[in-house]
Amino acid sequence: MREYAGNAGVGRRLLALATAAVLMLSRCGGASKAAGKPEAFMRRESLALTEQIGALAANGEYVKLMTVSGELLKETEAVGAQDFTQPTAVYRIAVTDDMLKKVVSGAGMEPLGEETLAALRSRLNAAFFANLVNGSQGAAVLAAMNVLSCGKSYQEPGNWPGDSLVILEYGNGYTGMVTFMQTGEGVISAEASLAKDGEGNATALLLQLLGVGDGALEPLEENS
Numbered sequence: 448m449r450e451y452a453g454n455a456g457v458g459r460r461l462l463a464l465a466t467a468a469v470l471m472l473s474r475c476g477g478a479s480k481a482a483g484k485p486e487a488f489m490r491r492e493s494l495a496l497t498e499q500i501g502a503l504a505a506n507g508e509y510v511k512l513m514t515v516s517g518e519l520l521k522e523t524e525a526v527g528a529q530d531f532t533q534p535t536a537v538y539r540i541a542v543t544d545d546m547l548k549k550v551v552s553g554a555g556m557e558p559l560g561e562e563t564l565a566a567l568r569s570r571l572n573a574a575f576f577a578n579l580v581n582g583s584q585g586a587a588v589l590a591a592m593n594v595l596s597c598g599k600s601y602q603e604p605g606n607w608p609g610d611s612l613v614i615l616e617y618g619n620g621y622t623g624m625v626t627f628m629q630t631g632e633g634v635i636s637a638e639a640s641l642a643k644d645g646e647g648n649a650t651a652l653l654l655q656l657l658g659v660g661d662g663a664l665e666p667l668e669e670n671s
Contacts, residue, residue: 493637546658
């Protein structure tokens with residue numbers, strides 16, 4: 448059972464920061480045709496997008512176009528110094544309405560109406576989940592990880608399992624998070640972001656915040 452050593456509480460402000468992230472995203476590429484089984488596709492593209500985040504962070508010219516803050520530059524430089532080519536573990540979590548309801552409930556908010564829930568679901572991206580973790584680590588971390596977020600669209604593969612969050616663990620202080628959401632008929636949008644591990648494992652903290660256990664983690668093996 449994964450445990451997180453820090454404070455796993457979710458406040459209204461933290462949820463608001465995570466929700467605001469759905470409006471802040473850079474595109475890493477245009478639409479592409481998905482190839483292979485859904486599991487292999489998600490693993491492959493999650494890894495590629497997370498590697499692109501590392502490349503963006505290492506590109507000082509790009510980062511300085513996005514911010515002049517010394518604190519943010521320090522955070523992005525730390526990301527750029529990492530290797531994101533070899534994750535130690537990759538998992539998929541199914542994104543469901545029940546999961547989002549638990550996040551809202553954990554923040555002490557009133558239950559969302561169906562229309563509001565549908566609107567949130569339609570705009571959901573990886574930064575929402577990453578910011579649930581990053582929001583407790585200060586404004587500089589939160590802003591820096593949002594600057595580095597990116598995404599790409601694909602034709603929907605056959606036998607698609609539904610909206611998904613892919614988690615990539617690296618053991619280098621950062622955890623990749625990539626959402627694959629159906630955004631149109633036959634269209635899947637992937638959005639990638641990073642969570643800074645902080646006091647403990649970002650995956651463990653996220654599971655607590657989402658109100659799910661280790662059983663929600665579906666391993667995506669390299670040969671899947």
